Amino acid sequence: MSILKNYNGFILDLDGVIYLGNQLVPHSKKCVERINRLGIKYVFVTNDCRLSALQYSQKLRNFGIPCTKEQIITPLSVLLRQLTNKSSRKTPGVLAFTSKKVRRGLKSNKNIKILDPEKDYKSAQIVLVAGSQDFNYMDLMYACLAIQNGATFYTTSKDYTFPSNYGYLIPGTGAIVAAIEKATGANAINLGKPSKAIFDIA
Amino acid sequence: MSILKNYNGFILDLDGVIYLGNQLVPHSKKCVERINRLGIKYVFVTNDCRLSALQYSQKLRNFGIPCTKEQIITPLSVLLRQLTNKSSRKTPGVLAFTSKKVRRGLKSNKNIKILDPEKDYKSAQIVLVAGSQDFNYMDLMYACLAIQNGATFYTTSKDYTFPSNYGYLIPGTGAIVAAIEKATGANAINLGKPSKAIFDIA
Structure with a gap:
């Protein structure tokens, strides 16, 4: 058997x-x-x-x-389910620092509103870091401004590195998150493994 | 009197x-x-x-x-004096992550050789982070690759933030340095205030 x-x-x-x-x-x-x-x-x-x-x-x-x-x-499905469960009347504004592909996917979701960092960082309720490879200083700055302005800080991972073809580890989402945490004093909520949130939903 | x-x-x-x-x-x-x-x-x-x-x-x-x-x-004069004092025969290769203006200034110095991150990260003996506003993910990655490959990691500051016109603090060199430190496990040598190095020279 x-x-x-x-x-x-x-x-x-x-x-x-x-x-x-x-x-x-x-x-x-x-x-x-x-x-x-x-x-x-x-x-x-x-x-x-x-x-x-x-x-x-x-x-x-x-x-x-x-x-x-x-x-x-995925960590994003964790976030989307959490937001859907909240009985807030207003669609939350999200600064999403991620790949173009993921951002496109998020934009099609009616439960959140993806904002333009430069124009709308002041109205962001959520800062989401998901992936790292398109990240630059302006992203870092707007993430920090929005968090200091009261936005909740989520990440899909706290892994500092991941393997690469270079023969060395390369910086992961967690390294970017560390920079934001140091600059704001905020502690990012981890939506990914090994967080409790993702296994609760699973 | x-x-x-x-x-x-x-x-x-x-x-x-x-x-x-x-x-x-x-x-x-x-x-x-x-x-x-x-x-x-x-x-x-x-x-x-x-x-x-x-x-x-x-x-x-x-x-x-x-x-x-x-x-x-300045922290850069600290670094340049330290390198000049070392009796190494070879001009050290430096990956300098800083503004274009500062990089131009460094390029004119005969005691160091400013390298191209993408082509030459493997031959870098020094990774220098000086300022943050031009920083992007590729810089972060090449800095981490060079450090894992044996380069010594210097920074001109470990300040996580500095004041801005936005009414909030914005990320400083120290925030970028934190991301590199987390991704590599290396501890950056601080050339700036309040480090001992800068006051020794002063």
Whole structure:
């Protein structure tokens, strides 16, 4: 008998567990298929916000792994669910420091309003740092101004580094977050693993 | 009798003490003139590297304050003197993350070789962060790569913030330095006030 039956549900990582970049990890597909056949609940959790929940579910289905977009949990889905649960009448204004792709995805969400940092930092209720590679000094400055002006500071990760092709670690979202924390004295709320928030939702 | 005579020398700050932006602070000029007439040594120390020692001395002389460029101590003059004192045969390669103006000034110095971050980060012996406003993610990354590759990490300041016209503090060199320190585990050597190095030279 499979040991899988001993569990009520599975929270599975994606990169490094189900696939590595664009290659399936050996046996990962079989394992998820078996969990699915047994009727046990499962979700996938990743800190990587470069794809949306819909895109991740499509990527998995392209591998032949059964998955709906509701089964994908990213730090951004944690934030969006938290905001939806709050019974505030006003749509919160968000300064989102992230890739163009992620920003586009966020803009299509009706529960938040993505603001222009330069024009609208004063009306931001939320500062969100999600990814680091497009970050520059002006972003850093507007993030700090909005936080000092009362915005709540969220991040999708506090990891200082991630691996690269350079043979060394390169700075991650957490390094940018550290700069903002030092300049404002604020402590960013981590929406990603290993935070409680992401596992609560999973 | 003036109490000035009780001292062997004076280390004077610039912005906020001698002048405020482009305005002389009341009595500052008279005070320096008196020190000068008494034949007491004096130097000016500033962490602000936006002007060179020569430019600061010209600015003071324009106010009518007697000053040579040797009487100006900035964190960059600390670094340049330290490098000149080292009896290394090879000119050290420097990744300088700073304003274009400061970089131009550094390029004209024969005791160091200013490198291109993208092409030459592997041969950098020194990473220098001096100012923050032109900083972007690629700078952050190359600084981290060079430091992991063995370069020594210097900064002209560890101040996380400085005042701005926005009514809030804005991120300073120290915030950028914090991001690099978190991503590399390295501890930047502070060339500026209140470090021992700058007062030793003064």
